Amino acid sequence: MSSEERSAFHGHQVEPGDKRIVRPYGDTSGDGMVQISFTLPVPHTKRAEGAALQLAGKMGIDPAMLVHAKPIGDTFTFFVVYGRVNHLVDMSKVQVVERDFPLLSAKEVNAVVKQKLRRKLSVVGACIGTDAHTVGIDAILNVKGIAGEKGLEYYRELKVTNLGAQVSVPELVEAARAEKADAVLVSQVVTQRDAHLHNTREMSAAFREAMPAGKRPLLIVGGPRFDETMTEELGVDRIFGRGTTPGEVASYVVHALITNKKAKV
Template identity: 75%
Template sequence: MTIIRPYGDTTGDGMVQLSFTLPIAHDKIADGAALQLAKKMGLDPAMVVHSRPIADARDGRSGFTFFVVYGRVTHLVDTSLVQVVERDFPLLSPQEVNAAVKQTLHRPLVVVGGCIGTDAHTVGIDAILNIKGFAGEKGLEYYHELQVVNLGAQVTVPALVAAARDHHADAVLVSQVVTQRDAHLHNTREMSAAFREAYPRDRRPLLVVGGPRFDESMARDLGVDRIFGRGTTPGEVASYLVHRIVRKEAA
């Protein structure tokens, strides 16, 4: 079956739940405004199942309200039309990654990573790079054939390019969590442009970005080699590096 409908209480009932914030004080008018928006979005019938004020840090008063709305939609989803970026490389164990790098490069594979722009959220980059890792997997620092340079947070693009040059990076990993006003997209385009200007095409390090709100299909548009979304593990990143760098060197 390729045609599906949302499920809430019973199969095929079309019930969905969504949350949003409106710039309005928390009262009955606010609840009515939320219902009006929900109906314009196609939920009919709709109900506000939760609403609460969001306090203003300056004076404790709130001009914003958070809502959770529950309702029925009539829209159908055709899964045959869904397009995703499939993993096109095998998942390798740390031992297989180390063996491939050692046998092919005969030197450590150098990875430089960090958060660029004003992004100070290092949880994502640390999950991939730090030895403690993520989801039960050790980070890239655990791989003895990988040399990892973690630049941390709020790294400028020129500083990232300079670090990549200084360490002769094979790959540059950038994490972007802050997405207000599409900052993650602007920062990524700025980074890719800087690397294209700083390196000859055949010597540029592999550019990899990750974050919870990236569209993995936008790699070409953003000028990078690969985008990893939420839930990515260190093993996936290490396997990709072997797929793109080590296998290319061997060829």
């Protein structure tokens, strides 16, 4: 542990403006208190509660307090544990994908497309595989939008084709071809057995196979449990996580395809 970390660890020498090393906050600054929840495949008994505390201890929570336990059927129990961790977070070592494009209004997006592309920009969206969670992709595409922002259908210069749920990869590639898609937007919400990763890899490989480099659309995936740093591994151009708004997506599309000069004009 460095001397800086040690100071922060003892909780009193972190200057108000110094946010490099931080610890969780519960009751008092830097007390390291966290709350976690999990389920164990055991009936709700005293022993089960002891098992939950044992797990919390092994996770480095010390002392750990069981603040909630509730049976889920006869053979599972849900727990909430509150307690102290000694770990520190070094903010300078945090790795995230920061927004590296300007956030534009719908009016600005329309103006760029109209002036620079001089045709409508075609967007094809779908929820692929067996995934039927369409609320996320609809939030991005439908006029109704989300979080006070209208979806991409509202943008006059975008032509949106929303294929809906449970679209197969071949169907998606075909639709992208038919619509001359500039961008393909795929949603994956279910992550059981890494379905979102497998489906995304299958999708990007199919586009690579079906279309020559330079002719394939911009590939974007989104969903609440993606790791936004995995673009290369998944073969896509951009990943959007939870809380994404349509404006961010429209701004990125315009940036990647037009302002940053990749468009098939």
